[in-house]
Amino acid sequence: MTESSTNATRNQAALDIMAQLNDPEWVRAAAKLEEEAGCDISAGALSDHQLGRMMSDTEGFYQHQRLRVLVFRELRQLLAECELGIGLPAAISTGKKILVERLRAPSDDIQSQLLSIVSEDLSTPQDVPLPDEAKENLRRIIQTVLQAEDWETISSAAVKALQHNFRARFDLPQTA
Amino acid sequence: MSTVRILRGVNNQPVEAALLELTQKHVEDFSTQWQTPLIQATQEDKFWDWAFKHRITSTRDNYEGYAIECEGDTQGLMMLETQQHRTQFRPGRRLVYVSALSVAPWNRQQLQQPPRFRTIGTALLEFARRRSTDLGYEGCIGLHALPGAEGFYERLNMMRFDPEPEDIIDADEELLPYFEYPPRR
Numbered sequence: 001m002t003e004s005s006t007n008a009t010r011n012q013a014a015l016d017i018m019a020q021l022n023d024p025e026w027v028r029a030a031a032k033l034e035e036e037a038g039c040d041i042s043a044g045a046l047s048d049h050q051l052g053r054m055m056s057d058t059e060g061f062y063q064h065q066r067l068r069v070l071v072f073r074e075l076r077q078l079l080a081e082c083e084l085g086i087g088l089p090a091a092i093s094t095g096k097k098i099l100v101e102r103l104r105a106p107s108d109d110i111q112s113q114l115l116s117i118v119s120e121d122l123s124t125p126q127d128v129p130l131p132d133e134a135k136e137n138l139r140r141i142i143q144t145v146l147q148a149e150d151w152e153t154i155s156s157a158a159v160k161a162l163q164h165n166f167r168a169r170f171d172l173p174q175t176a
Numbered sequence: 177m178s179t180v181r182i183l184r185g186v187n188n189q190p191v192e193a194a195l196l197e198l199t200q201k202h203v204e205d206f207s208t209q210w211q212t213p214l215i216q217a218t219q220e221d222k223f224w225d226w227a228f229k230h231r232i233t234s235t236r237d238n239y240e241g242y243a244i245e246c247e248g249d250t251q252g253l254m255m256l257e258t259q260q261h262r263t264q265f266r267p268g269r270r271l272v273y274v275s276a277l278s279v280a281p282w283n284r285q286q287l288q289q290p291p292r293f294r295t296i297g298t299a300l301l302e303f304a305r306r307r308s309t310d311l312g313y314e315g316c317i318g319l320h321a322l323p324g325a326e327g328f329y330e331r332l333n334m335m336r337f338d339p340e341p342e343d344i345i346d347a348d349e350e351l352l353p354y355f356e357y358p359p360r361r
Contacts, residue, residue, distance in 0.1 A: 017306040021178075021299055027182065027183055027190055028183070037328040043320060044277060045319075
């Protein structure tokens with residue numbers, strides 16, 4: 001398709017939407033749908049304090065967001081490999097909280113390794129996975145910053161979830 | 177400015193309304209007319225800072241702000257992000273993200289029956305699809321529904337995406353379902 005035909009198609013689609021917005025039948029159908037839904041229709045997630053952070057440091061904001069995704073994803077993968085079954089979500093949730101605390105003030109060495117990983121990730125297309133070497137590095141970092149007692153806490157969370165499920169399944173009294 | 181049709185709630189008769197770029201007047205209408213009833217009704221968007229959003233849409237190329245006005249009052253508000261969000265269903269493709277969409281308290285059927293006007297939110301949403309079409313994103317739009325609003329987006333047959341727990345990067349988003357309109361065919 002040539003650029004001019006693409007533009008023509010695009011313009012026509014935009015005109016169609018505006019025509020639709022003035023079509024009494026479409027408006028009635030839209031009103032019916034709103035009426036049937038019978039609820040609020042507000043939308044929006046990025047709260048104003050986050051917008052402020054993004055405005056003041058766009059690059060830093062996206063690096064930080066992306067780094068959290070990468071670290072949490074690798075933590076999940078590590079825990080999934082432990083075959084925790086029904087205890088996995090509780091382990092992930094607990095692990096994320098601890099990891100956030102442990103990474104609040106990381107050593108210079110860990111900081112520079114994390115920055116290098118996120119830079120590598122941001123320089124590749126979004127649908128290309130993290131290279132194996134960077135992935136391994138990330139795993140090492142997680143295993144370094146999480147201490148023995150952290151792993152104990154994470155495994156306890158998984159065990160508790162499993163016990164809770166077991167008791168619910170067999171109608172046993174739940175304990176604290 | 178564009179003209180859109182909305183319905184008067186009391187008799188379901190079509191009324192012409194103006195769809196405009198967000199201005200200071202709309203921000204003032206939010207704080208002087210909307211905010212008190214929104215607070216009284218404990219609506220989720222009661223403390224949204226539209227003055228701040230207006231500043232962003234006036235200074236950043238990738239943000240746009242719109243309002244629907246009718247009979248001199250602001251009836252709905254919307255803020256769009258047009259460059260940095262990508263669809264969850266087609267890797268790498270951009271979409272228009274609805275950063276904020278809100279209708280006046282008197283147009284919310286759960287707060288007032290009949291509402292003063294109907295279809296304000298739907299009209300804003302369709303306009304977001306129009307912007308997506310203009311930008312070459314084939315009408316794809318994405319949004320996070322506020323609590324209590326997901327039933328509406330499900331009825332529109334928007335696609336729901338529940339991220340993996342490790343992909344949730346913000347505590348607010350953890351509670352909000354994400355919806356996308358696929359490309360227009």
